[in-house]
Amino acid sequence: MTSYNSTDIASWERFYRANFINSLTGFKSVNLIGTVNSAGQANLGIFSSIVHIGSNPALIGYINRPLRAAPHTFANIQSTGVYTINHIHPSFVQQAHQTSAKYEEGISEFDEVGLTPEFRDSIAAPFVQESLVKYALSLQEIIPIQLNDTFLVIGKVTNVCIDLDIIAADGFINIDKADSVCSNGGDGYYQSTLINRFEYAKPGKIAQTIP
Amino acid sequence: MTSYNSTDIASWERFYRANFINSLTGFKSVNLIGTVNSAGQANLGIFSSIVHIGSNPALIGYINRPLRAAPHTFANIQSTGVYTINHIHPSFVQQAHQTSAKYEEGISEFDEVGLTPEFRDSIAAPFVQESLVKYALSLQEIIPIQLNDTFLVIGKVTNVCIDLDIIAADGFINIDKADSVCSNGGDGYYQSTLINRFEYAKPGKIAQTIP
Numbered sequence A, B: 001m002t003s004y005n006s007t008d009i010a011s012w013e014r015f016y017r018a019n020f021i022n023s024l025t026g027f028k029s030v031n032l033i034g035t036v037n038s039a040g041q042a043n044l045g046i047f048s049s050i051v052h053i054g055s056n057p058a059l060i061g062y063i064n065r066p067l068r069a070a071p072h073t074f075a076n077i078q079s080t081g082v083y084t085i086n087h088i089h090p091s092f093v094q095q096a097h098q099t100s101a102k103y104e105e106g107i108s109e110f111d112e113v114g115l116t117p118e119f120r121d122s123i124a125a126p127f128v129q130e131s132l133v134k135y136a137l138s139l140q141e142i143i144p145i146q147l148n149d150t151f152l153v154i155g156k157v158t159n160v161c162i163d164l165d166i167i168a169a170d171g172f173i174n175i176d177k178a179d180s181v182c183s184n185g186g187d188g189y190y191q192s193t194l195i196n197r198f199e200y201a202k203p204g205k206i207a208q209t210i211p
Helices: A006-011 A014-024 A072-080 A090-098 A109-113 B006-011 B014-024 B072-080 B090-098 B109-113
Strands: A002-005 A031-036 A042-047 A050-055 A058-064 A082-087 A133-145 A150-162 A182-184 A188-198 B002-005 B031-036 B042-047 B050-055 B058-064 B082-087 B133-145 B150-162 B182-184 B188-198
Touching: A002 A006, A006 A014, A006 B150, A014 B050, A014 B058, A014 B150, A031 A072, A042 A072, A042 A109, A050 B014, A050 B058, A058 A133, A058 B014, A058 B050, A072 A082, A072 A133, A072 A150, A090 A109, A090 A188, A090 B188, A133 B133, A133 B150, A150 B006, A150 B014, A150 B133, A188 B090, B002 B006, B006 B014, B031 B072, B042 B072, B042 B109, B058 B133, B072 B082, B072 B133, B072 B150, B090 B109, B090 B188
Parallel strands: none
Antiparallel strands: A002 B150, A031 A042, A031 A082, A050 A058, A058 A150, A082 A133, A133 A150, A150 B002, A182 A188, A188 B188, B031 B042, B031 B082, B050 B058, B058 B150, B082 B133, B133 B150, B182 B188
16 A cells, blocks of 8 residues: 655645545535525536435535635525535436536526426425435525635425335435435546445444345 | 425434435445544544545545534544544445444444554554555544534545555546445445546536546
8 A cells, every 4th residue: 555645645736636635535425406596597516525414303514615616506505595405317417517617607507408497395496307316405504614715504404305116114215226326536426336234233243234 | 206394304203214314415435433542542433424625735524423422533533633534345344334333432443343453654543454545634623513413523634545556647546446335324335336437517518528
């Protein structure tokens, strides 16, 4: 194994370092966030920093990059307090990636990349019609991370749209059966296959697989 | 598609809701965090809430559950300021899961589950010898999330141990070649296969795959 230290990492060319550090964190949940601005214009952006905060209440966070780099989704969430998070599947992974282009404000990435906004359940923000696992959130808190001018944006899950046949009897969602993709770095997309589920672990006995 | 709202979610049995919400967030980076306490005793815990905060400086965060549920790793990081994050591979996924059992303080999960602590590069915290992609961090900030008594723990990457042959020319790490696993929910582990990498996206032209 090769070992790198802080001095090595700081010396690397900017894009090399970004690719490296971005993939060091491992496979990530990658999703499309749908919003509207105060005039009702739709926006869609790809985010790979979704993080589970808690299940009761159902809180989910994402990291928003500095505002100079990623202003629109953030502004829309601040303005309306509502947004959707939509899983990505192989059939539209290229369109999903394309939403990362820096489109001007007021341009709908839905139109530009060819995905379909879906308004349902009286929610102001659009879902992605093509997505098979998707949910709406109401903004709870925005926590500034002063170390690098990013933000932890936390929402509460208010609505979930999903096919029943991928939900196991114990509530676990077989997202591999919906072919939800994950990502690595800023531009790699992956399909995943179950190795095993394991029992709740207790001291004294190695947890066994769940059949 | 079936639609659930907040009232439905709140009405669910506790473990059903936890399984459901925990898998709604999508595939997650799952890793082992290695620490020592102030007496130098090793600790190892599994965490599936690793999140990329930024590449320059190289900042990586994780969500620590409320202290009553997950006290040891957090206390050790607070006490020593240093920790390691280690990718998990299929050959030791069962041992990795077993570290989630509630062992008493001072018990080394390394010993209990059969993984090997590796001290190297003058870092106080142990790496997992069996891991093929691993890094050490120095604590930068702990941000309390008052909504549910969790914490965002942010560290700066100080050292990386990795095989050169999985790093692409542009710095991207082919973590699928190291067979790093990802997780879903609290107990499902997965292997991932590359669909495609895509070019940096710009308005006006759909980004193409990187060969």
